[in-house]
Amino acid sequence: MSTLPPDVIEESERRWAYVVAGVVGFMFAVIIFSSVHWAAQPPSNVETIDATRLHLAGEFVEENLGTAVQPDGSVVVRVIAQQYSFVPACIVVPAQTPVVFRVTSPDVVHGFLILDTNVNTMVVPGFVAEVRTRFDKPRDHLMPCHEYCSVGHEGMWAHVKVVDRQEFTKSYGSQPRASCAG
């Protein structure tokens, strides 16, 4: 059997090392560029909350759930994910507006995903998940729970209704917290 001379092997391996460095370098360059330039970061706010007292006092009591307009015109949507529903089950938000979702769970781990958008976070009891986004145009989105949360998981869905800004102000602007549920 013929044997390749060591310098041939070494030379071909050196050329391949440049290819490997190029591939890995390009990959990291793209990731760093997009995360810095687009300010695209995964939701990582590391904020804790007492999961056993959510319904009694604080930010996630029932009367705070839903879409609340902030003084600067942006909106904050507070949501509870629980076995096996989201509260509110229909979320209404204005288009072309900065939106902050704040979600937590009183029982087990759930998933929060708005279809056809990049809104995607885990909902872990004891932590508040926060996602910032902006919806371009009015339309309806489905919002399934995407983490297995026991046998009722398959039925855990909600809806997100994105409406025109003026229509939102007209229909929901007077409410302290809006929703399209019920």
Next chain:
Amino acid sequence: MQGSSRLVLAHFWAAFATFAVAIPLGAWQMLVRSPLHQWIAPELYYRAVTAHGTTFAYVFPTLIAMGFGYAVCAVSLGRPMRGLSLAWISFALVIGGAAMALATVAAGKANVLYTFYPPLLGSPYYYLGILVAVVGTWVWIGLMVWHVRRWKIDHPGLPIPLAMFATAVGALLWGWTSLGVGAEIAFLILPNAFGWTSTIDPGLARVLFSWTLHAIVYFWLIPAYIAFYVLLPQAADGRLYSDKMGRIAFLLLLIFSMPIGLHHLFVDPQIGAGFKFLHTVFTGMVVVPTLLTIFTICASLEIAGRLRGGRGPFGWIAALPWDRPFVLASGFSMVMLGLGGASGIINMSYVLNSTVHNTQWVTGHFHLIYGGAVVIMYFAIAYELWPRLTGRPLAAP
């Protein structure tokens, strides 16, 4: 096989038995979710998913890796294995633990999927079974490392045979990565499931589980890689292009797979952005040993193809002996590994992950790697080992 044939055959037959249970479950799950069948009671569906995942994550690949490890130990070190009774104890623990866990799932007492998802809780006997099986594998790790050491003492200055070197790397990798799930079960889930504690920290549990959940995939892959490096060049009438490159690839895989699992938790609220980015970097670095392997294996196959008369930049591919099952299986496996690896680069990306996290994309990704690249090679390995184990040729002369 140096007196280890019965041990190796027992591991492979036990693995095939679990495969025969878990594969029909997977096919049935696809059927009931397809338009060809009515949707069924979700409790039954999730019970089947738990059994399928538990078998394929903890039992089937573990038995193959252990059995193949014993075979490599006997063949590549060229002398009988010591501590066979310990090896049988380890086998009994894995089988016994797996049987306990799967019986609990079958009884409908643990619909928690193989990923557990605490604070969800199932029967403690499910977790206990998995813990027993994992502890059983630690005996195997000890045996592999001990044999390498003993051989090294008797052969000072000689390199450990590549197959055994890689087996030891796989054993150490599994030793490291199984600590996560072991700690999660022993310290968080079991005390909760037995009712000794009333709360559980799901954030910590998720971190511990992700410690295991990614590097476990490289533990599954290592037997396939050993087959690429050691068995495939032989099967194709070629030779390994660079033994040293192989060792570097296995070592890099061990190092980069240690801090990697948090890429499963990119959209988790309990992990800060800094650690997420760090794990993107380490996961990305796994591209390096993967590309080294692609280069070395392609170069080895090119040698084989040219020795068989292949000409031109691509003629050597056609000249390879594709009619040999081992060569064909390896070819398919590498195509699937390529697709699975490429889809994984999207998963591990700090930025792109949000677009695919927890969607069927991820399910597709790990089935490409697992079913496509790993399991196909497990069967190719069995095909290669069987005549040596049983002393009977595969085909009539």
